[in-house]
Amino acid sequence: MAHDERRLQVLRAIVQDYVSTNDPVGSKALAERHDLGVSPATIRNDMAVLEEQGYITQPHTSAGRVPTDKGYRLFVDRLSAVKPLSAAERKAIERFLDGAVDLHDVLGRTVRLLAQLTHQVAVVQYPTLSRSAVRHLEVVQLTASRLLLVLITDTGRVEQRVVECPVDMAQDDVADLRALLNSAFAGARLADAGGRVPDLVDTAPPHLRALVAAVSATLVETLVEPGEDRLVIGGTANLARTALDFPGSLRPLLEALEEQVVVLKLISEVDTGGAVLVRIGEENAHEALTGASVVSVGYGTGDRALGGLGIVGPTRMDYPGNMAAVRAVARYVGQLLAES
Template sequence: MPSSEERRFEVLRAIVADYVSTHEPVGSKALVDRHSLGVSSATVRNDMAVLEEEGYITQPHTSAGRIPTDKGYRLFVDKLSEVKPLSPAERRAIISFLDGALDLDDVLRRSVRLLAQLTRQVAVIQYPTMSNSSLRHLEVVPLTPARLMLVIITDSGRVDQRTVDLGDVMTEENVARIREMLNAALAGRRLTDAATRVTELPDQAPGELRDALVRICTLLVEHLVEHPEERLVLGGTANLTRSVADFPGSLRQVLEALEEQVVVLKLLAAARNPGAVTVRIGEENEDEQMRSTSVVSIGYGKNDMLLGGMGVVGPTRMDYPGTIAAVRAVANYVGQILAGG
């Protein structure tokens, strides 16, 4: 890259840093005073003129200062040579906070609260998708002699419960036999495979268990193949109200969009690989209501298996290095917890 282009990028980097920090348009004199650019104010003014002509910065009003455009933020993010590392204290806080979680619901609630606090943005996390999970264990609990509770536990830590009426009484011994048959056939299988396997079980069962297994397997098939609306956890919405000036005339529509689950799911749709951060800036967001925001998202999971997406939503005037580091770190720890859970 020619030295003039490198220098102009350093000017852009400085403008982004100052504007994110002060929320004030940045002038050439301030840049020279605050940053070691190694050139005169006149050179910086010329560089700013080129950056403005190329659409990376703009003049919001008649002041001498400039602010980054969406295109400018995009260039800045694309050329981030390093992501600001979290401090040891921040990493210890993440581990301590998430390690205290009791179950999957608690892990996700804590993750959202933590991410919202670290980034001061709106945080969102998607529940592990059923289709990517395997069945770890299926517990069968007698509620009455003629009624059972099925507890379906996946390898992602998700727990679902269903009750089934047997139509007749059943001994504890036969309940144990059914529990053993179900786990022998289904444990460790992907849920999509388990749904196919469960339909075959009644035909393989002893006569005295067949009627009960028909009822149980019918309920299991409905659960395993259904595609319920994806569940999300959202937190830190109040953080947006601290940046009202970043959403001129559009904060209300951003808040309304965040209430629509389908919009938030689309924001996370780009997060397809665990550990890979995606940044969508302003007009890059598909939903019109979200075009005054930036979305930093990532997939979380175990090894190469994607379980869900998570990320933050905030103004385009965002600390991108710090936000990317926080999103990546929290996703990493959530994946570790679910892998070891």
């Protein structure tokens, strides 16, 4: 066990040095820079075993070693703790996000902040409508036979639809329709709300039946069809700093970020327990991301994740620092949305 623990210390030292210097790490440098309590010869033996087990590898041109995906994975799995952010960093998060005026602004600020804190590409998924609930349905009469239907969700999403009604409407009827819709749908999960529409048409009071029938198709479409799942992305320029970490080309990764589908899938697969997920290199199961790591977490209100946020960068990254930043920002965004 002592051997394994010591080898883990050697691996930690290699990861830390390689992340900070981008130079392959040799046993001599490890012995000089870290108080590992053993001779350079023992460190060399430990490195030989780590290499044999696939945790580190030797680049062709160098005598030093670099961590493999498997090595980073062990390092992340054995982190004793994610280092907490400093009070100043937490204050900066609060100050930066508190000025936001609406959901779009919150998410835009979130990616800029995450990109600054981590020096990586930051990505935030818009809250998915399927996880949202109806906060309010507003009905506005535009003309004698035209209504504007506005759905406001508890995640700050707003969906608007114009409805042509075959009947002329009295103002009182519009007010009654608004009251009826809100009593039927307020607080309902979007995933369940669409199924209530047919019952509403059947049970509506006689003077509203034609109106409810007229808005029913639009209601189903607004409630059931989630608005397009989207990502907000910031800090792509940070990839230029780490271009050397992607030996082939940055192009596949940039294309994946632009097309969003691959990254959206990774970011939206969040752990409902609120754990920070780390996917390293080939664990991302997409060739565009083989040289990259994705650090992500769900954000939301209470115990309900509304979407995912995180960062994408090279596998050679500061995992403890980035995991802390992603977690802290997600917590704060969740608080903001709970208050809004």
